[in-house]
Amino acid sequence: MAEAKPIRGVAVIGQSGGPTCVINQSLVGACLTLRRSRTITRVYGARHGVAGMLNQDFIDLSKEDPRLLRAVANTPSAGLGSVRKKVTPEECRRIFEVFRKHNVRFFFYIGGNDSAETAHIVNQMAREEGYELRAFHIPKTIDNDLRVTDHCPGYGSAAKFVAQAFMGDDLDNRSIPGIKINIVMGRHAGFLTAASVLGRARKDDGPHLVYLPERPFDTERFVADVEAVFRKLGRCVIAASEGISDANGELVLHKFAGSGEVDSHGNVQLSGTGALGDLLAQLLKKRLEEKFGKLRVRADTFGYLQRCFPGVVSEVDRKEAFEVGEAAAKFALSGNVDGSVAIRRKKGKTYAVEYFLTPLSAVAKETTRMPAHFINKEGNNATQAFVNYALPLAGELPAIAALKGRKVPKKH
Amino acid sequence: MAEAKPIRGVAVIGQSGGPTCVINQSLVGACLTLRRSRTITRVYGARHGVAGMLNQDFIDLSKEDPRLLRAVANTPSAGLGSVRKKVTPEECRRIFEVFRKHNVRFFFYIGGNDSAETAHIVNQMAREEGYELRAFHIPKTIDNDLRVTDHCPGYGSAAKFVAQAFMGDDLDNRSIPGIKINIVMGRHAGFLTAASVLGRARKDDGPHLVYLPERPFDTERFVADVEAVFRKLGRCVIAASEGISDANGELVLHKFAGSGEVDSHGNVQLSGTGALGDLLAQLLKKRLEEKFGKLRVRADTFGYLQRCFPGVVSEVDRKEAFEVGEAAAKFALSGNVDGSVAIRRKKGKTYAVEYFLTPLSAVAKETTRMPAHFINKEGNNATQAFVNYALPLAGELPAIAALKGRKVPKKH
Numbered sequence: 168m169a170e171a172k173p174i175r176g177v178a179v180i181g182q183s184g185g186p187t188c189v190i191n192q193s194l195v196g197a198c199l200t201l202r203r204s205r206t207i208t209r210v211y212g213a214r215h216g217v218a219g220m221l222n223q224d225f226i227d228l229s230k231e232d233p234r235l236l237r238a239v240a241n242t243p244s245a246g247l248g249s250v251r252k253k254v255t256p257e258e259c260r261r262i263f264e265v266f267r268k269h270n271v272r273f274f275f276y277i278g279g280n281d282s283a284e285t286a287h288i289v290n291q292m293a294r295e296e297g298y299e300l301r302a303f304h305i306p307k308t309i310d311n312d313l314r315v316t317d318h319c320p321g322y323g324s325a326a327k328f329v330a331q332a333f334m335g336d337d338l339d340n341r342s343i344p345g346i347k348i349n350i351v352m353g354r355h356a357g358f359l360t361a362a363s364v365l366g367r368a369r370k371d372d373g374p375h376l377v378y379l380p381e382r383p384f385d386t387e388r389f390v391a392d393v394e395a396v397f398r399k400l401g402r403c404v405i406a407a408s409e410g411i412s413d414a415n416g417e418l419v420l421h422k423f424a425g426s427g428e429v430d431s432h433g434n435v436q437l438s439g440t441g442a443l444g445d446l447l448a449q450l451l452k453k454r455l456e457e458k459f460g461k462l463r464v465r466a467d468t469f470g471y472l473q474r475c476f477p478g479v480v481s482e483v484d485r486k487e488a489f490e491v492g493e494a495a496a497k498f499a500l501s502g503n504v505d506g507s508v509a510i511r512r513k514k515g516k517t518y519a520v521e522y523f524l525t526p527l528s529a530v531a532k533e534t535t536r537m538p539a540h541f542i543n544k545e546g547n548n549a550t551q552a553f554v555n556y557a558l559p560l561a562g563e564l565p566a567i568a569a570l571k572g573r574k575v576p577k578k579h
Numbered sequence: 580m581a582e583a584k585p586i587r588g589v590a591v592i593g594q595s596g597g598p599t600c601v602i603n604q605s606l607v608g609a610c611l612t613l614r615r616s617r618t619i620t621r622v623y624g625a626r627h628g629v630a631g632m633l634n635q636d637f638i639d640l641s642k643e644d645p646r647l648l649r650a651v652a653n654t655p656s657a658g659l660g661s662v663r664k665k666v667t668p669e670e671c672r673r674i675f676e677v678f679r680k681h682n683v684r685f686f687f688y689i690g691g692n693d694s695a696e697t698a699h700i701v702n703q704m705a706r707e708e709g710y711e712l713r714a715f716h717i718p719k720t721i722d723n724d725l726r727v728t729d730h731c732p733g734y735g736s737a738a739k740f741v742a743q744a745f746m747g748d749d750l751d752n753r754s755i756p757g758i759k760i761n762i763v764m765g766r767h768a769g770f771l772t773a774a775s776v777l778g779r780a781r782k783d784d785g786p787h788l789v790y791l792p793e794r795p796f797d798t799e800r801f802v803a804d805v806e807a808v809f810r811k812l813g814r815c816v817i818a819a820s821e822g823i824s825d826a827n828g829e830l831v832l833h834k835f836a837g838s839g840e841v842d843s844h845g846n847v848q849l850s851g852t853g854a855l856g857d858l859l860a861q862l863l864k865k866r867l868e869e870k871f872g873k874l875r876v877r878a879d880t881f882g883y884l885q886r887c888f889p890g891v892v893s894e895v896d897r898k899e900a901f902e903v904g905e906a907a908a909k910f911a912l913s914g915n916v917d918g919s920v921a922i923r924r925k926k927g928k929t930y931a932v933e934y935f936l937t938p939l940s941a942v943a944k945e946t947t948r949m950p951a952h953f954i955n956k957e958g959n960n961a962t963q964a965f966v967n968y969a970l971p972l973a974g975e976l977p978a979i980a981a982l983k984g985r986k987v988p989k990k991h
Contacts, residue, residue, distance in 0.1 A: 215754075223987070225987035227986075230985065238980035242979040243747050245754035335600075335883075335887035338887055342594070342598045343661050467884065470877075472747070475751040478891060565889040567650075567653075567889060569658065570648075570651055572624075573643075
């Protein structure tokens with residue numbers, strides 16, 4: 168983050184990892200800001216992140232119509248294409264060769280901790296090779312699991328989707344009572360699963376139980392929790408993270424799914440499978456039908472819908488995603504050498520934020536998890552402190568209403 | 580549908596079957612209209628459909644605040660509670676006893692063909708027992724599979740959800756290419772699965788393949804279809820109905836799922852399980868990796884999210900759902916004895932509809948399916964004729980845009 172002497176050259180922007188509803192806001196925020204500077208000779212977009220940098224697969228964003236760029240900003244998913252790839256030192260060297268050929272001096276990588284790590288490695292190697300480069304990470308992840316920052320762009324919109332999905336599903340479950348399990352994305356951090364509670368208003372609104380990867384999942388306690396809710400309400404809506412694990416750290420899913428497919432970052436492929444939900448549903452059916460007789464138990468896995476659903480976007484998230492892109496460009500243009508843009512929540516009653524630069528190494532590699540005060544002591548729900556934290560990020564939820572339901576006296 | 584002499588008494592409204600985003604519009608449309616008539620002494624809501632009628636579980640809707648009713652109308656799912664239950668003759672007799680006690684003379688049942696059948700049975704038995712009753716069915720189903728009517732309230736909003744889900748998922752698949760299968764609700768009719776195509780704009784937009792229950796599903800042709808798309812585009816997005824069956828009529832799911840749980844209407848429980856998607860994904864992985872090497876194949880099952888997602892509602896659907904409720908009340912108040920409300924699309928360039936009454940027996944029991952001209956001759960996609968039919972029902976979809984992507988010349 169040291170001040171450096173001015174440098175002129177091409178800026179390259181890339182997008183990496185799972186797309187979000189607002190990742191293009193960051194792209195366009197950075198792009199429009201960079202285009203206004205004389206220091207930047209051209210703004211290139213790398214197709215599919217580092218893959219495009221390796222193969223010189225760039226598109227020129229310098230002349231794209233600003234109105235089109237604004238429309239792209241409002242389009243979910245990565246407009247440049249994304250990639251799940253960690254670069255090797257050899258690939259890093261090839262990226263420099265490409266950067267040298269095109270006089271690329273500014274590198275912006277939009278993504279999660281893996282992308283911060285890539286930016287960090289590229290940056291370190293540039294220094295070793297004596298290649299002058301400015302490298303910036305722009306945060307993005309629906310998992311909300313980056314260190315330093317208060318929260319991550321992309322999370323608010325995914326949280327809004329999950330909150331609305333649970334509002335609808337809880338109403339559905341009220342109308343035809345039973346036990347319903349919904350599996351939510353989030354490998355290690357429970358922020359997105361916890362967002363299931365954001366639409367709760369009445370005392371008996373679901374989800375009634377929330378299982379997070381931060382707390383060991385105990386099968387017997389799970390069955391007892393559900394039994395208690397069902398006994399009281401005659402129904403039960405459950406949110407469970409795809410990443411719930413037992414006390415030994417073994418994924419509950421792995422006890423069932425068998426296959427151990429992993430991506431090149433070593434992340435297990437959890438989404439897109441109904442296995443975990445079905446496992447939990449079968450377990451509850453088996454165990455609770457002994458006590459209650461025939462039960463209606465269902466499971467859904469939200470899957471990819473959570474991260475790219477057009478039309479369900481948090482306004483705060485949309486705005487901030489644009490602003491982190493803009494901030495990254497401004498930090499770069501005002502003489503910073505490298506860093507990751509982070510968000511700080513201002514003190515005060517009204518929600519407001521400011522952006523600052525943090526070292527790439529502070530964000531790379533490791534992720535963070537839900538703090539203890541966001542989880543109840545039983546480890547089966549999110550707290551009001553979490554709601555206070557997350558509700559401003561998800562923004563306004565649809566209004567719903569219930570009939571007063573004045574009972575008609577029975578006649579004999 | 581014969582004219583009958585005026586009758587005074589209580590009106591009972593019930594909701595049945597799977598809830599939708601707009602089923603409460605029909606409830607409130609009927610309720611507000613009935614409340615304005617002197618013929619109707621009181622408007623009762625039956626909690627959980629026929630279950631509430633059997634147990635005298637009524638709430639009095641006569642005095643609910645109209646503003647609250649309007650807010651309930653805008654709330655997804657069945658505000659009165661719903662039920663999946665077909666009445667036996669014995670239960671029918673018990674319902675008359677209840678109706679007699681409360682002087683119920685008007686009966687409105689909001690639901691699908693099963694609800695029309697219930698209304699039909701109750702109505703026939705009332706006649707046999709010499710009990711004067713007006714019985715009306717108000718159509719509702721996301722499956723869009725009722726006979727006579729041009730389309731069913733509830734379908735448009737679910738179609739909008741499915742269309743938007745595929746828009747987002749296709750963008751997601753563009754950004755990280757691979758093969759993606761999405762399983763859509765619809766046991767016998769493919770209307771909702773076909774709605775997956777409504778957001779397609781560019782030539783290579785997904786879904787690229789659409790498999791409907793109306794056409795026999797052939798595993799070999801499926802694999803060949805996907806291979807052809809993947810060879811051309813390097814990716815493939817697939818929409819498949821939960822109800823796809825082989826040439827012998829056996830559900831593809833059943834070849835895999837084992838369990839044969841059925842509800843009291845004899846409908847197989849298909850939703851809430853990822854089994855079908857996982858089966859198809861495994862099949863493609865096995866067969867296509869022989870040719871292409873390691874492939875990214877994923878499957879999602881949309882499940883219950885499709886029918887009750889707050890905030891994703893078609894304006895046309897919302898309006899028409901209110902109006903079919905209103906129309907049912909008006910038909911009842913203008914002297915009709917029984918019938919099901921149906922929608923007729925007016926001729927002309929601008930979308931417009933009118934409502935008419937059709938005999939209960941014409942809607943009860945049997946359902947309908949997609950007409951042949953809505954399905955391409957290969958049986959793996961929906962036609963433009965379908966889009967022309969369904970797009971006005973789903974209404975406006977979010978605008979999305981792509982970068983022009985002027986390529987930067989490579990340097991050597």
